[in-house]
Amino acid sequence: MSITTANIQMVDLTSQYHRLQAEIDQAIANVLHSGQYINGKDVHTFADNLSKYTGAQFAIPCANGTDALQIALMSLHLQTGDEVIVPAFTYTATAEAIALLNLKPVPVDVDWQTFNIDVAKIEAAISPRTKAIIPVHLFGQTADMEPIMQLAGKYHLAVIEDNAQSLGSIYTFSDGTKKHAGNIGDIGILSFFPTKNLGCYGDGGALLTNNETLANRLKMIASHGQAQKYYHEIIGCNSRLDTIQAAVLNVKLRYLDEFIAARQTAASSCLSKLESIYGMEMPFCISSSTHTYNQFTIKISNGKRDELRQYLKDKGIPSMIYYPLPLHKQPAYRDIVRISGDLSVSAKLCQSVLSLPMHTELSEEKIQFITEKIIQYGK
Ligand SMILES: Cc1ncc(COP(=O)(O)O)c(C=O)c1O
DSSP states (O other): OOOOGGGOOSOOHHHHHHHHHHHHHHHHHHHHHHOOOSSOHHHHHHHHHHHHHHOOSEEEEESOHHHHHHHHHHTTOOOTTOEEEEESSSOTHHHHHHHHTTOEEEEEOBOTTTOSBOGGGTGGGOOTTEEEEOOBOGGGBOOOHHHHHHHHHHHTOEEEEEOSSOTTOEEEOTTSOEEETTSSSSEEEEEOOTTSSSOOSSOOEEEEESOHHHHHHHHHHHBTTEEETTEEOSOOOBOOOOHHHHHHHHHHHTTHHHHHHHHHHHHHHHHHHSTTOTTEEOOOOOTTBOBOOSSEEEEEOSSOHHHHHHHHHHTTOOOBOSOSSOGGGSTTTTTTSOOOSOOHHHHHHHHHEEEEOOOTTOOHHHHHHHHHHHHHHHO
């Protein structure tokens, strides 16, 4: 098939579905025939499979990643006004869960190269009210967790990893120990939104932990605060992964490493072709983390990002701006955050970032088409 403007998409979910259709249709049909639409067998199998995949002792499925963040925060016995450190450059859900619980988000600037929280700026943001840090593993790469865990230990802070975007990314500690992103802090949260590394066909999420007491509390919170049906010990919420979505995820989890390898192959091909284009910076990989390329995000910091985006659009190539505003400039949050330091890198990134098409079905032919157009623009 020749490349036309009509067949380049940011994410191609249907081609992946067609590849796995027989297995997925069967898994969904099995649930439909079982009648166990809520908390069916597949939900429990998926929790076990996810726990095996990530190495976390406990995996607790829930309705979506935003709920997972809220449930994680609800489990920590925090008081109104307690502060939670977050990167200033992130998806809104990270701060939303904090604000909904009457806690205070404290944005910290991110590192220009990795887009992840700048570890050197965290300590200055810690106050006597700081109770937790939520590092976000943005775009497919783990934040620098070793120094984050050291700081958290020093100040007795809980660490909730927002791993909505980087399931499958592996972090290596200085002693050589390797851990899955999401299995390093006290709690890790995941999203199975369709475009994530492991996506279902609707909403889905999960929490990871190695602490049994915490795991029991998280489970209870996700289930109306009950361990035993109709006995509600704490205030919780209703956050369940549907059995149909769990069945889909059980199939797709078997392919997750393949999906990630496909993203990595596509990304290395883009990187080799776009190596040195004046005015453009390519994604940067830190040595301590693998990159799973949930997004392939470049930086154009000469003020021409929007011009490039329009040029690509005219050539039939979609692109996205993740994210156009830093947290502290969002109308919903600008009056409630506590600003503790300079956030200029995050602000500048919002003017500079552009995410290009990236998914498991991105063919070399399409990469050739996209990169050629970008090279022509750069000349
Ligand atoms: C960094 C981050 N955190 C949290 C979420 C929330 O996940 P969900 O859409 O499953 O609620 C997302 C989803 O896009 C995300 O990218």
